[in-house]
Amino acid sequence: MTQQFASDNYAGTCPEALKYFLEANASGHELAYGEDRWTTQVCNQLRELFQTDCEVFFVFNGTAANSLALASLCQSYHSVLCHELAHIETDECGGPEFFSNGSKLLVGKGENGKLTPQIIDALVTKRSDVHYPRPKVVSITQSTEVGTVYTVEELRAIAAMAKRHHLKIHMDGARFANAVASLNVHPSEITWRAGVDVLCFGGTKNGLPIGEAVIFFNKALAEDFAYRVKQSGQLASKMRFISAPWLGLLENNIWLKNAQHANHMAQLLHERIKALPQIKIMFPPQANAVFAELPLPIIQGLRAKGWHFYQFIGEGGCRFMCAWDTEPATVEALAADMALLCQQG
Ligand SMILES: *Cc1c(COP(=O)(O)O)cnc(C)c1O
Numbered sequence: 001m002t003q004q005f006a007s008d009n010y011a012g013t014c015p016e017a018l019k020y021f022l023e024a025n026a027s028g029h030e031l032a033y034g035e036d037r038w039t040t041q042v043c044n045q046l047r048e049l050f051q052t053d054c055e056v057f058f059v060f061n062g063t064a065a066n067s068l069a070l071a072s073l074c075q076s077y078h079s080v081l082c083h084e085l086a087h088i089e090t091d092e093c094g095g096p097e098f099f100s101n102g103s104k105l106l107v108g109k110g111e112n113g114k115l116t117p118q119i120i121d122a123l124v125t126k127r128s129d130v131h132y133p134r135p136k137v138v139s140i141t142q143s144t145e146v147g148t149v150y151t152v153e154e155l156r157a158i159a160a161m162a163k164r165h166h167l168k169i170h171m172d173g174a175r176f177a178n179a180v181a182s183l184n185v186h187p188s189e190i191t192w193r194a195g196v197d198v199l200c201f202g203g204t205k206n207g208l209p210i211g212e213a214v215i216f217f218n219k220a221l222a223e224d225f226a227y228r229v230k231q232s233g234q235l236a237s238k239m240r241f242i243s244a245p246w247l248g249l250l251e252n253n254i255w256l257k258n259a260q261h262a263n264h265m266a267q268l269l270h271e272r273i274k275a276l277p278q279i280k281i282m283f284p285p286q287a288n289a290v291f292a293e294l295p296l297p298i299i300q301g302l303r304a305k306g307w308h309f310y311q312f313i314g315e316g317g318c319r320f321m322c323a324w325d326t327e328p329a330t331v332e333a334l335a336a337d338m339a340l341l342c343q344q345g
Pocket residue numbers: 060061062063064066087088141144145172174175204
């Protein structure tokens with residue numbers, strides 16, 4: 001299949017990650033369930049990357065990472081504050097509620113897919129009686145579901161409000177790398193140094209074959225997390241095949257380079273299409289996605305030409321997502337097709 005823009009998980013495994021996958025395979029027998037040296041090495045390298053002692057776990061996918069992380073922060077009568085477009089709300093089939101035995105998600109509406117301290121304050125102070133699920137966690141997605149990025153200042157302001165209300169902070173970092181690349185900051189600046197307690201660091205969309213890291217900066221919260229991972233069927237017995245590929249991402253900062261490339265491709269697409277008369281860009285493209293409102297005939301024309309992209313936000317909203325391997329020529333071809341359809345329309 002030719003390159004597409006539906007999701008960054010359409011892309012395969014980057015060569016650096018694949019190299020370590022094969023090395024881990026060629027190294028003979030290994031201890032199981034994460035006791036192996038590859039897993040130990042990756043955990044240590046992640047601690048070095050974040051410049052702090054943290055607890056690291058590996059799971060198969062982002063839904064499990066988010067759901068189990070949130071479950072570890074909540075009792076069943078607690079609530080999680082998140083944006084109405086948050087993946088945990090719209091795309092995890094109730095996983096966070098299921099794994100937390102009923103913790104409720106309370107959603108806020110914020111511009112550009114982001115929560116603000118005011119929204120958090122309003123959700124918390126709305127009620128204080130026992131009939132309302134007690135707010136316990138703020139969940140933020142970085143980069144967001146609409147391809148925007150929280151700045152360091154925005155995160156710090158959210159953390160200050162969270163602290164005031166004794167809330168923990170969870171970060172859905174399915175596209176964390178893209179946010180770091182976009183902001184050009186040290187990864188610690190938008191995580192524990194900004195008050196984040198637990199980060200779900202996405203590997204899959206960044207170029208791994210499979211797997212996400214759950215990183216507890218607040219180590220006390222990781223107590224018993226290993227049991228949650230096992231109980232939910234997320235503990236890989238041949239853990240090295242999930243962990244070792246991370247070495248390929250971490251060596252020479254490939255994770256960042258992959259994200260920078262994907263972000264650049266989104267910028268290129270934005271440059272090419274932003275001036276087309278029938279196209280309205282919906283959100284500032286700060287990471288690896290471009291969201292655009294297109295007239296129906298143009299959407300149909302693009303689909304007829306074989307392009308894949310998602311339409312899940314509002315009427316006519318199209319998401320074009322770039323990956324670590326998206327080629328400039330693919331972006332140019334899509335942009336050219338859009339321009340042509342605009343002319344014909
Ligand atoms: C892709 C994604 C996830 C993880 O999804 P899985 O399909 O469960 O791996 C989580 N959050 C966001 C914002 C995502 O885009």
